[in-house]
């Protein structure tokens with residue numbers, strides 16, 4: 001099964017024993033530039049290549065319909081006949097056999113959690129159906145990052161998507177009815193994940209986590225957010241603990257950035273409701289705050305996700321441990337946790353050995369950046385500059 005036409009062409013090229021140059025030459029002979037073929041590496045769209053289809057059919061030896069079906073697309077004009085023949089089609093299909101791993105031993109456990117130094121698919125295969133309340137996943141983004149484990153972070157599009165659908169499917173399986181799933185990735189991958197998850201879970205939000213992580217790209221909008229997909233299993237029964245954060249204020253004068261107009265006196269002194277744009281999550285960039293040289297999410301972000309979607313005693317699963325932010329925050333919040341990390345788990349165990357550091361960070365977040373309309377330093381600044389404070393409206 002392919003999602004990206006380039007990967008299908010590459011498969012056929014390998015079958016023929018040709019080099020990439022030979023494949024490009026074939027298409028050049030059909031007046032299709034090499035660049036047009038190369039750009040197919042980054043898309044699963046077939047719309048842009050409609051005019052190349054005769055050449056693609058000739059190169060692959062497939063009919064147009066076979067090309068479409070290989071990409072998981074049933075063209076509209078075939079849908080009726082597909083459904084009319086659903087019984088005979090279903091009888092021809094056989095499921096891939098899934099191997100259940102048994103006997104994996106945890107590398108580390110705590111009062112609340114268990115960590116496996118293993119592939120997440122193996123760990124997932126051991127976990128029972130509907131056994132966790134929350135899944136949070138921050139997978140490798142397939143950006144050719146060098147992880148210390150030699151984990152391949154530059155898969156072809158089809159391979160990355162089908163690997164993602166495997167672990168996403170397993171995460172859906174282990175999620176309890178009413179449980180919540182959060183998946184963090186680049187918006188591009190978020191669109192594929194959403195397409196998959198929409199079939200099995202109920203969409204709640206596409207949270208934009210504000211992050212100017214890269215440089216502007218010519219000819220495109222400046223990418224300034226990561227996607228945090230938020231889904232629940234089933235209909236209504238899910239835990240949602242509303243989270244409140246401080247009003248955004250000017251760091252120089254303390255004045256509020258949004259005009260609350262006549263509603264100032266009605267504002268909740270515990271803060272404003274979190275929206276689906278999170279502009280207050282800062283990347284963990286400074287060496288002194290980081291537990292490892294690779295990407296690491298902030299304690300504040302995981303505190304918000306876990307506090308919002310679970311209660312003490314619930315279980316959180318994160319397939320991609322990294323530096324262990326999810327596990328440490330779950331532990332500090334009294335949630336059970338299960339984790340897997342294929343790479344170096346010492347970073348995680350060291351972090352637990354030094355958990356006071358994360359406890360201090362969390363308590364700072366909870367005191368200054370949560371359930372409060374203005375933090376103490378902001379209150380002082382506002383007072384100095386004559387801005388209102390919630391108590392000014394009390395009779």
Ligand SMILES: C[S@@+](CC[C@H](N)C(=O)[O-])C[C@H]1O[C@@H](n2cnc3c(N)ncnc32)[C@H](O)[C@@H]1O
Pocket residue numbers: 118119120121138139140141147149151295296297298319320321322323324325326340341342343344
């Ligand atoms: C983006 S990082 C996660 C960072 C983490 N959220 C944090 O805050 O530290 C992804 C991690 O997944 C791990 N990983 C990649 N493939 C894996 C797999 N198949 N099973 C388990 N872990 C994997 C990588 O080694 C990497 O540490």
